[in-house]
Amino acid sequence: MINKVGREIPDELLIDGKEVYQGAYSRHKREYKKAAPVVRGFVDPKASKMVDSIKDALIKCEIRDGMTLSFHHHFREGDYVLNMVMDEVHKMGIKDITLCASSMGKAHDPIVPMVEDGTVTGIQSSGVRGKIGEIISKGKLPTPAVMRSHGGRVRAIQEGDIHIDIAFIGAPTCDEYGNCRGTGGKSDSGVLSYAVVDSQYADKVVAITDCLVPFPNLHASISQVNVDYVVVVDEIGDPSKIARGAAKPTKDxxxxxxxxxxxxxxxxxxxxxxxxxxxxxxxxxxxxxxxxxxxxxxxxxxxxxxxxxxxxxxxxxxxxxxxxxxxxxxxxxxxxxxxxxxxxxxxxxxxxxxxxxxxxxxxxxxxxxxxxxxxxxxxxxxxxxxxxxxxxxxxxxxxxxxxxxxxxxxxxxxxxxxxxxxxxxxxxxxxxxxxxxxxxxxxxxxxxxxxxxxxxxxxxxxxxxxxxxxxxxxxxxxxxxxxxxxxxQFGERIVGIIEARDGTILDVVREMKEFVFRD
Amino acid sequence: MINKVGREIPDELLIDGKEVYQGAYSRHKREYKKAAPVVRGFVDPKASKMVDSIKDALIKCEIRDGMTLSFHHHFREGDYVLNMVMDEVHKMGIKDITLCASSMGKAHDPIVPMVEDGTVTGIQSSGVRGKIGEIISKGKLPTPAVMRSHGGRVRAIQEGDIHIDIAFIGAPTCDEYGNCRGTGGKSDSGVLSYAVVDSQYADKVVAITDCLVPFPNLHASISQVNVDYVVVVDEIGDPSKIARGAAKPTKDxxxxxxxxxxxxxxxxxxxxxxxxxxxxxxxxxxxxxxxxxxxxxxxxxxxxxxxxxxxxxxxxxxxxxxxxxxxxxxxxxxxxxxxxxxxxxxxxxxxxxxxxxxxxxxxxxxxxxxxxxxxxxxxxxxxxxxxxxxxxxxxxxxxxxxxxxxxxxxxxxxxxxxxxxxxxxxxxxxxxxxxxxxxxxxxxxxxxxxxxxxxxxxxxxxxxxxxxxxxxxxxxxxxxxxxxxxxxQFGERIVGIIEARDGTILDVVREMKEFVFRD
Missing domain, CATH: 3.40.1080.10 (Glutaconate Coenzyme A-transferase)
Known part of the structure; x- marks a missing residue:
């Protein structure tokens, strides 16, 4: 079907109510029931949320094949969290994971072998830079990568298009009860805005910090009421790559x-x-x-x-x-x-x-x-x-x-x-x-x-x-x-879906072939 | 059935999965899927949320018989909001309303005639003081009043035991896009904590303020993303009854x-x-x-x-x-x-x-x-x-x-x-x-x-x-x-249910009879 911007969207993608793009504001009028997580109340008022390692957190969250794990990208090219978690997942032999990240970049090049060996079979992200973009474009990911805007990602989570099994919050500061803030600590990212919806809609939420602070860590960006476990690690990111120096005025x-x-x-x-x-x-x-x-x-x-x-x-x-x-x-x-x-x-x-x-x-x-x-x-x-x-x-x-x-x-x-x-x-x-x-x-x-x-x-x-x-x-x-x-010149195979912010399909990305440029 | 604290809970109340109280922490282990509201996205980025009157807001929210309306009690004995809204509901001839308030007091005595004429047929609240408590105790409300703790109320909303059709937020300050704060304005209540869950789980949310402030009114207690309409009225409360003077040290x-x-x-x-x-x-x-x-x-x-x-x-x-x-x-x-x-x-x-x-x-x-x-x-x-x-x-x-x-x-x-x-x-x-x-x-x-x-x-x-x-x-x-x-000496009829914080029935209140006191 040809969509409103003239792109041919193959019928094979138009399943489970998926529609083609029909205009920037055409689908906003509908009502929908918000998605909701399955949660477990906190059994004992005196119980602790602290766990010893990311592996322990994964075990407590009952990690298993086919799950969707979510991450945020406030640490940008200095992010360690996604790789640390996926390294443990990989070691545990878990397969068929979908990564639902607010964005992914060159920091995540180490994920490439995990795509190749079937640990990661789905990627949903604002976009992908670096080697992951390359292997997606070359058709190595078994399912099309789904790319959404920041607002579109939140919408998708809130409407239930994506269900997050476990969300991982890289927290510059966190207390033992899970209140996370973007400010303070040695890997200060200022804010944690992308992770808020993940914490609200994921079944399980794990806060990973390298700076445990006294309770209560307020105003919390991520509230204790949504966090199951807290893990302390040595470093959640490379501060020099999280926060660049002040932008210099251009002389160009x-x-x-x-x-x-x-x-x-x-x-x-x-x-x-x-x-x-x-x-x-x-x-x-x-x-x-x-x-x-x-x-x-x-x-x-x-x-x-x-x-x-x-x-x-x-x-x-x-x-x-x-x-x-x-x-x-x-x-x-x-x-x-x-x-x-x-x-x-x-x-x-x-x-x-x-x-x-x-x-x-x-x-x-x-x-x-x-x-x-x-x-x-x-x-x-x-x-x-x-x-x-x-x-x-x-x-x-x-x-x-x-x-x-x-x-x-x-x-x-x-x-x-x-x-x-x-x-x-x-x-x-x-x-x-x-x-x-x-x-x-x-x-x-x-x-x-x-x-x-x-x-x-x-x-x-x-x-x-x-x-x-x-x-x-x-x-x-x-x-x-x-x-x-x-x-x-693209191949036939669809390797990426560009989702409009309202959840319709705006365009598709096909497998790369030889790059040809005139003259 | 006799519950854990020795109270006889009639079988007629134990329907739809309702259980008797089994101990303070016994039911916390279960998993549950959080409830979720039915919402409508904001059609046009340039559209306004301002409406001219409470009546207009009720019409836009498609008020109808049998709905559940929620209120919060930060204005305590100085609250005007619940009565103002119910006055309009009453004038519109709507019947069979359930009031789901975080608490109700003497300020709400004007609701009594609305119970008597069938406008209000259900009350869910932390408790009830004043004349409403009296008519409930005398058996005038057609359904038992359900009384929950503050935490129990939030749990009930979050688990879907109560579904709020329209939540009304009395906002000391609010901007035209619905960001509400407890501070500032002429009816300053400090915080709006009780109303947060209402704004998140109600299908429709109406902010009522007597102090419209410039956008954006941050840090918002109630976020614009959960507010459908904003109404400005002359007064949302009596400041002298909202905020009492400083508590005096007792000499007793x-x-x-x-x-x-x-x-x-x-x-x-x-x-x-x-x-x-x-x-x-x-x-x-x-x-x-x-x-x-x-x-x-x-x-x-x-x-x-x-x-x-x-x-x-x-x-x-x-x-x-x-x-x-x-x-x-x-x-x-x-x-x-x-x-x-x-x-x-x-x-x-x-x-x-x-x-x-x-x-x-x-x-x-x-x-x-x-x-x-x-x-x-x-x-x-x-x-x-x-x-x-x-x-x-x-x-x-x-x-x-x-x-x-x-x-x-x-x-x-x-x-x-x-x-x-x-x-x-x-x-x-x-x-x-x-x-x-x-x-x-x-x-x-x-x-x-x-x-x-x-x-x-x-x-x-x-x-x-x-x-x-x-x-x-x-x-x-x-x-x-x-x-x-x-x-x-109570009558037979059950007029109130005391719900434990986990949603089980802790006790019931029966209709009042003649009060007898020894000697």
């Missing part, structure tokens, strides 16, 4: 130019007024645009009421200067953000459901005036790809991209027109991961295109001096520079 | 003597050591004992790690002095506690599930070393009654009494031996609301009895100079003073 002229375009666009739009709500990523152009936006805000005396994120240093600086009233945070991107989470009383942790779930009663992304996003590819229908490289390899993650795009009043993609010999703006993206319907503006170093669906924005910009053009003109310019790329 | 010699006994007992027990965890009520003797406990703590250099509550001024003072490290709070009892919730960073709000739910993975009550409680009656099996007066009238509430008694290492009841002409210590309490198995010590103005189940405490106290005696001796002394009371 191309990035600075795009940032200036973006700031001029934002500040000329009707949504730029006192109390606006804003989110941006951590790419070079995004950070540059945050910095240049700050200047305009100072000049015009306009303040942001809420900065949503993924928070990095430049947003924290605006907050500390008084230009942003409150920061709400699902992931601290750098040391400055982690420090701010500890120190600034108006920097708040929110759960990923509060951040982006499309099927709760209202997430923070719905309140966005602007979101500034990056892209691997954008096509002439404004569809964006942030997961699959132009060579067909799974190499990125949806993250909050589709969620913020769907929620924001003005969704802006900043991307260079070409990267090396790859055109970013193209006729048809390799894989659709954010539907064009939810993308409003594309800013490149060669010009700016506004989605024709947004006649209001086109009208609002008619006297603004920016290099506006059509998306087709941008595509033509890109092709003129680097040539039109040959369509990637 | 009897109370002071019992407080001294209690302090001596506590400080002579093995649990009185640095880092102990403590809870007390707000009766005269309890407050006096908190004050005198403070003296001993100063003298011996012993600090409390956590004060749990129901928090009142005397606990806040010890916290501010540095004698209590953290306060965790489900209900602010006075102005001082409300102010502390706003001002003191180590005064934390917790949900009632975190406080007392016996069937989550570990509540705060399980961490108690001591709890100091009151009683209407205590019998020679240490069973306590806090709900039904010695005349047979429902006049009190379980509150957290059975929860803290079951959780604490040392549960102390302080009560005068007689009140007026009523003996507090008796052969057999009118109604069992906290099982004797969970009660360790009874302190009266005439002597102190330790439950023979606690040989360890009896041993620990053998050299302590306090007027120890048996509970039978206390009973005999009481009867010698005021005479042995005639057993209350």
């Amino acid at each position: 002229m191309r990035n600075l130019m795009m940032a200036d375009y973006c700031t001029k666009f934002v500040s000329s739009s009707p949504y730029f007024k006192d109390g606006f709500v804003y989110q941006t990523g951590i790419g070079g152009p995004s950070i540059a645009s945050t910095i240049s936006l700050g200047k305009i805000m100072r000049e015009r005396g306009i303040k942001m009421s809420v900065g949503i994120g993924g928070i990095a240093g430049p947003m924290v600086k605006l907050h500390e200067e008084g230009l942003i009233e409150k920061l709400v945070d699902t992931q601290a991107f750098d040391l400055k953000a982690i420090e701010s989470m500890r120190e600034n009383p108006n920097h708040f942790e929110i759960s990923t459901s509060e951040y982006a779930n499309p099927m709760n009663k209202g997430a923070f992304v719905n309140r966005l005036d602007f979101v500034i996003l990056a892209a691997l590819e954008v096509d002439i229908n404004y569809n964006v790809n942030v997961v699959v490289g132009s060579d067909g390899m799974i190499t990125g993650a949806q993250g909050g991209h589709p969620d913020t795009a769907a929620g924001a009043k003005c969704t802006i993609i900043i991307t260079p027109l070409v990267r090396g010999r790859i055109p970013t703006i193209c006729t048809d993206v390799t894989t659709i991961t954010t539907p064009g319907e939810t993308v409003d503006v594309v800013i490149t170093d060669y010009g700016i295109a506004i989605n024709p669906l947004r006649q209001d924005l086109i009208e609002a910009m008619k006297d603004v001096k920016l290099p506006f053009c059509t998306i087709e003109e941008l595509r033509d310019k890109a092709y003129a520079i680097v040539g039109e790329p040959e369509k990637v | 010699m009897r109370n002071l003597m019992m407080a001294d006994y209690c302090t001596k007992f506590v400080s002579s027990s093995p649990y009185f050591k640095d880092g102990f965890v403590y809870q007390t009520g707000i009766g005269g003797p309890s407050i006096a004992s908190t004050i005198s406990l403070g003296k001993i703590m100063r003298e011996r250099g012993i600090k409390m790690s956590v004060g749990i509550g129901g928090i009142a001024g005397p606990m806040v003072k010890l916290h501010e002095e540095g004698l209590i490290e953290k306060l965790v709070d489900t209900q602010a009892f006075d102005l001082k506690a409300i102010e502390s919730m706003r001002e003191n960073p180590n005064h934390f709000e917790i949900s009632t599930s975190e406080y007392a739910n016996p069937m989550n993975k570990g509540a705060f009550v399980n961490r108690l070393d001591f709890v100091i409680l009151a009683a209407l009656e205590v019998d020679i099996n240490y069973n306590v009654n806090v709900v039904v007066g010695s005349d047979g009238m429902i006049t009190g509430a379980q509150g957290g009494h059975p929860d803290t008694a079951a959780g604490a290492k040392c549960t102390i009841i302080i009560t005068p031996l007689v009140r007026g002409r009523i003996p507090t210590i008796c052969t057999d309490v009118t109604t069992i609301t906290t099982p004797g198995e969970t009660v360790d010590v009874v302190i009266t103005d005439y002597g102190i009895a330790i439950n023979p189940l606690r040989q360890d405490l009896i041993e620990a106290m053998k050299d302590v100079k306090l007027p120890f005696c048996t509970i039978e001796e206390l009973r005999d002394k009481a009867y010698a003073i005021v005479g042995e009371p005639e057993k209350v």
Whole structure:
């Protein structure tokens, strides 16, 4: 069946009520009964939750073949937790595990042999970088990897599309009764937002910490009432890879130019007024645009009421200067953000459901005036790809991209027109991961295109001096520079499913074949 | 069937898997699937949750005959919310409503005519004071009122024993997207702990506020992701009745003597050591004992790690002095506690599930070393009654009494031996609301009895100079003073069910007949 963004979705995937994508907001109206875990009350008020090792926790949780285990990615490339747990699972000879992680990266390359020997047979994640992406793309995982946005993952757990048997919470600090926080300790991640839904919907929950603190560890990100066992290990992550240093302002002229375009666009739009709500990523152009936006805000005396994120240093600086009233945070991107989470009383942790779930009663992304996003590819229908490289390899993650795009009043993609010999703006993206319907503006170093669906924005910009053009003109310019790329040749086998945030199928990723590039 | 505390529970009540009480911890081992609400995702990111009136909210929630509506009692005797909502329900001609409130009191006397005309046909509450207690006791409610402890109520909602169709949150402050807080505004209640579970498990949730604040109202006690509609009204409560002035130290010699006994007992027990965890009520003797406990703590250099509550001024003072490290709070009892919730960073709000739910993975009550409680009656099996007066009238509430008694290492009841002409210590309490198995010590103005189940405490106290005696001796002394009371004569009809915290039936309350008293 052809879906709303023109992709052919094979019938074999449309089972158990699975539907094809029908538009960004079409399925939100339905009612559903929330999923629920099977829990066991705490038998004896005096009993302890402490167990000696991850292996003991696995035994107490009655680990067995076929289970779904969940993890979160606040430690990013410094994460030890997923590998430590899976190492024990592997040693115990358990097979057929589905990994349900909020995201996976190069830190998890050690999982590759476990895919090859049948320990891991399913992967559900925001995306996959590194060698795992490679083996999925090469068809080594027996089932298609399911890739969801951050909001889509929460929705899937809450609707029961995924049932988590055991959730593992890597906790920078934890007390003996299971209250976990993202702040403090030696592997400080600032927040634990991605793990909140896991703790609420998993049958069993294991907190793994390298910093046991006195009871009660409050305000808890993960509450004791949802935690079965607590394990203390030497290290849950590599602090140098969890928290990078402060993001440095870019000196790349191309990035600075795009940032200036973006700031001029934002500040000329009707949504730029006192109390606006804003989110941006951590790419070079995004950070540059945050910095240049700050200047305009100072000049015009306009303040942001809420900065949503993924928070990095430049947003924290605006907050500390008084230009942003409150920061709400699902992931601290750098040391400055982690420090701010500890120190600034108006920097708040929110759960990923509060951040982006499309099927709760209202997430923070719905309140966005602007979101500034990056892209691997954008096509002439404004569809964006942030997961699959132009060579067909799974190499990125949806993250909050589709969620913020769907929620924001003005969704802006900043991307260079070409990267090396790859055109970013193209006729048809390799894989659709954010539907064009939810993308409003594309800013490149060669010009700016506004989605024709947004006649209001086109009208609002008619006297603004920016290099506006059509998306087709941008595509033509890109092709003129680097040539039109040959369509990637995929095999038949489906190795990945790109799920829209509402649970429908937006696109599929097929097995990689030889990579062919014109001229 | 006769239950574990010797009460005859009629077979007619033992349907749908309902069981009789089998002991304080006997049913905790079972697994259960948590209940879940039916929710509707938020259709349009730009849609508003604001509605013009309570009536409009009721219509949008599709109010109909037979629904269960929930309320919380943080505004205590100053609550306007329950009456305002029920007034609209009544005007709309809706019938057969079950009220599921965390507690009900004299503020809700206006509900009486709605019971009489069939608007309200079921009441589930911690207890009922005032005229509603009277009409229940007189058999005017068509179904037995179900009375549960605070923890038992959360358990019942979480296990699906009660399904809430619409929850109403009286919010001292709320933003237009439904984030509710207990602090701020003109009807400041400090916390909203009782309402958290309602917001999570009800199909529809309506926030009612008299102080709309800018988005986002964080840290939210009730999250936007669980709120469907927001209504602004003139007043949600009478501030003078929500927050009483600071509790005054008692000058009653009897109370002071019992407080001294209690302090001596506590400080002579093995649990009185640095880092102990403590809870007390707000009766005269309890407050006096908190004050005198403070003296001993100063003298011996012993600090409390956590004060749990129901928090009142005397606990806040010890916290501010540095004698209590953290306060965790489900209900602010006075102005001082409300102010502390706003001002003191180590005064934390917790949900009632975190406080007392016996069937989550570990509540705060399980961490108690001591709890100091009151009683209407205590019998020679240490069973306590806090709900039904010695005349047979429902006049009190379980509150957290059975929860803290079951959780604490040392549960102390302080009560005068007689009140007026009523003996507090008796052969057999009118109604069992906290099982004797969970009660360790009874302190009266005439002597102190330790439950023979606690040989360890009896041993620990053998050299302590306090007027120890048996509970039978206390009973005999009481009867010698005021005479042995005639057993209350009840009718046949069951008007109330006292549910144990695990959902079994602990006792029943029957219809009142003529009150007879010997001599």
